[in-house]
Amino acid sequence: MTQQRNSTGLGGVAAGDGLEGKIALVSAASQGLGYATALRLTAGGAHVAMFSRSVTRIAQAADRIAEATGQRPLALTGDIRIADDVRRVVAETAEAYGGLDIIVHNAGGPPAGSFEALRDEDWQQAHERNFLSAVRLVREALPHLKQGGGSIVNVVSISVKQPLGGLILSNAYRAAIVGLAKSLADELAPYGIRVNNAAPGRIATERIKELDAHQAKTQDRPLEEIERGSLQAIPLGRYGEPAEFAEAIAFLASDRASYITGATLQVDGGMVRAIQ
Ligand SMILES: NC(=O)c1ccc[n+]([C@@H]2O[C@H](COP(=O)([O-])OP(=O)(O)OC[C@H]3O[C@@H](n4cnc5c(N)ncnc54)[C@H](OP(=O)(O)O)[C@@H]3O)[C@@H](O)[C@H]2O)c1
Structure with missing residues (x-):
């Protein structure tokens, strides 16, 4: 059945999509893909905790979700690069809701x-922010996930299928996350824990605006020309909506994906032409 999108961008979401009563933690969630994911999981009936670095932005994001769904997620402040922060947000989530079933790992790009x-410093920062953060989040969440099985979903990028020009840090570290996820899918399956990745192509968020503006500046070309070029590379002819990406995460996180682990799901309007 085709779902109609409503003004909240939630489509015809109703109870019964395998998320009801699950306890979920979403990182980097004050805007963009993380926010859309927290919104979608809440709308699906999950108890959601969300965090980002800014106390104001994350509180406002939780308020917007409360307005849209009638349920206010737990808004926590934390920096995904800092081990103590990761430890604390996992502990606070488990304590507030009495456990943890779903982890969505997302971070600033x-x-x-x-x-x-x-320079080395750029590589080290990307390592901490985009790779080690996932290791730490999973490590902290594991004792809780082991209690009754669970689901881990990492936000990566289509750069795991096809490297993106001028984004070598993303190309290297997203692939590392996929390697980690494949290994974890193996190691954690005996506990009933599934591990998957969702790979966005070009989803309309602040990050994509910034990347387009950066390209326009470094290539000394008008922004409109850069955007036109990007659109031409997407068979569906448009950037995706954050809610469309969140739908993929909600599926992978939910019981509907109960036999899917170690997979990477592209959400890219057909942008990657590779067969595998
Ligand atoms: N949008 C796309 O099409 C696309 C495509 C490929 C890959 N990606 C990747 O997907 C991820 C999310 O993208 P997006 O488009 O949603 O980005 P975005 O609009 O820039 O949002 C980034 C979010 O991350 C939070 N954040 C940044 N650094 C953080 C940190 N150290 N600790 C905790 N939270 C942090 C920000 O909140 P605060 O500022 O409040 O901390 C914000 O909520 C990025 O890694 C991006 O590279 C996106």
Whole structure:
């Protein structure tokens, strides 16, 4: 049945989509893909905790979700790069809701740049923000997930299928996350824990606006021309909506995906042409 999108961008979401009563933690969730995910999981009946670095932005994001769904997620402040923060937000979520079933690992995107433009410091920061953060989040969540099985979903990028020009940090670290997820899918399956990735192509968020603006500046071309070029590479002819991406995460996180683990689901309007 075709779902109609409503003004909240939630489509015809109703109870019964395998998320009811689940306890979920979503990182980097004050805007963009993380926010859309927290909104979708809440609308699906999950008890959601969400965090980002800014106390104001995350509180406002939780307020918007409360307005849209009638349920206010737990809004926590934390920096995904800091081990103590990760430990604390996991503990606070488990304590507030009495456990943990779903982890959505998301983080701020690494800066654009070519190999020759980047220093050790840039690589180390990307490692902490986009890779080690996932290791730490899973490690902290594991004792809770082991209680009754669970689901881990990582936000990666279509760069895991096809490297993106000028985004070498993303190309390297997203692939590392997929390697980690494949290994974890194996190691954690005996506990009933599934591990998957969702790979956005070009979903209309602030991050994509910034990347388009960066490209326009470095190539000295008008922004409209950059955007036109991006659209031409997408068979569906448009950028995706955050709610469309969140739908993929909600599916992978839910019991509807009970036999799916170790998979990477592209949400890219057909942008990647690779067969596998
Ligand atoms: N949008 C796309 O099409 C696309 C495509 C490929 C990959 N991605 C990747 O998907 C991820 C999300 O993208 P997006 O488009 O939603 O980005 P975005 O609009 O820039 O949002 C980033 C979010 O991350 C939070 N954040 C940033 N650094 C953080 C940190 N150290 N600790 C905790 N939270 C942090 C920000 O909140 P605060 O500022 O409040 O901390 C914000 O809520 C990024 O890694 C991006 O590279 C996106």
